[in-house]
Amino acid sequence: MKKVKFGFLAAAFVIAILAVIVFGRVGLNHVFAKMVDSGKYYILMEDMEDRDRYMNMEQKVLEMLPYDAYVMNYNLGNANYKNKDYSKAQIYYEKCLEFELPKQKECSVRINLTMTKIMQIDFNTVDTGYEAFKNDEEVDKEALIKKIDGVIDQLKADREILTEKNCAGAEDDNGHSKEAETLKKDIDDKIEELEKMKEEIQKKIDEEKQQNKDQDQNQQDQDKQNEQKNSDDKQNQDNKQDQNNNNSKPDDVDDDREDDIKEKMKEKEQDARQEREDDQKQSQKNKESQEYWDNYTYGSEGGQNDKSKERIW
Structure with a gap:
């Protein structure tokens, strides 16, 4: 009987200890939640030099029991944000959104999460590149535009965090939170601003491409002109060389033709001379014949100098 009572007492003692631990954890976590709601928690953190101690305390409470867990994650997110550990703060804010949050609390979480993501955007590279571009320094404009596009995409994604639960209006300014609307406008x-920067850089790129295209076209035209000139010069040189060759070297064929022409001309002259001689002989013969007949008298014995008889043909 005593053993039964001892066993019962031992079990009751263990249960009591567990109950104390559980209620202690719940109570402690509840205290943190109440402090956050009342605003006393942040005042306490600002007065604490060792802020990490409170962060560790909240982390242990969160691990012990996830009662009002969004509050603990929200607090840890704020603490890391103040320490400029934005990537870690982002993790805690995103955990907050896994819970069912009151409307106003959710907008606060979304605003802080958006700011945390914006703080991780590399604006410095864009600003430095654009400043160099404005000063006509050597800049990879294509890479700069790509960087600007990346930043714009990130900002648009961050904007959706605010508009997803209508903390800020997606198409108007009628969201639940004025702070969210203000942040949305800053993002827009x-x-x-980035779109105008990109447009200016793209315009310069297009101008340079057109200039290069014009220069290439002019170079091609110049090359064609030079090629044509070289071709004409070569043709003229070849013609001149041919002419020099004709003047410097005898042409047997042309000489033969010249001899033939001279021979034919000589033959024609001889034929013409012979023809003139024949004409002269014939003319002389005709003349003598005419004189003969002119002096001939029919019936005359002498045939001449007797004009008493009639001429008969």
Whole structure:
């Protein structure tokens, strides 16, 4: 009987200890939640020199029991944000959104998460590159535009965090939170600024491409002109060389033709001379014949100098 009572008492003692631990954890976690809601928690953190001690305390409470867990994650996110550990703060804010949050609390988480992601964007590279571009320094403009596009995409994604639960209106300014609307407008203004930067750089790129295209075309035209000139010069040189060759070297064929022409001309002269001689002989013969007949008298014995008889043909 005593053993039964002892066993019962031991079990009751263990249960009591567990109950104390559980209620202690719940109570401690509840205290953190109440402090956050009342605003006393942040005042306490600002007065604490060793802020890490409170962060470690909240982390242990969160591991012990996830009662009001979004509060613990939210607090840890804020603490890391103040320490400029934005990547770690982002993790805790994103964990907050895994819980069902009151409307106003959710907007606060989304605002802080958006700011945390924006703080991780590399604006410095864009600003430095654009400043160099404005000063006409050597800049990889294509790479700069690609970088600007990446920043714009990140800002648009961050904007969706604010508009997903209508903390800020997606198409209007009627969101649940004025702070979210203000942040959304700042994001829109930055996107517009980046779009103008990109447009200016792209315009310069297009101008340079057109200039290069014109230069290439002019070079091609010049090359064609030079090629044509070289071709004409070569043709003229070949013609001149041919002419020199004709003047410097005798042409047997041309000489033979010249001899033939001279021979034919000589033959024609001889034929013409012979023809003139024949004509002269014939003319002389005709003349003598005419004189003969002119002096001939029919019936005359002498045939001449007797004009008493009639001429008969």
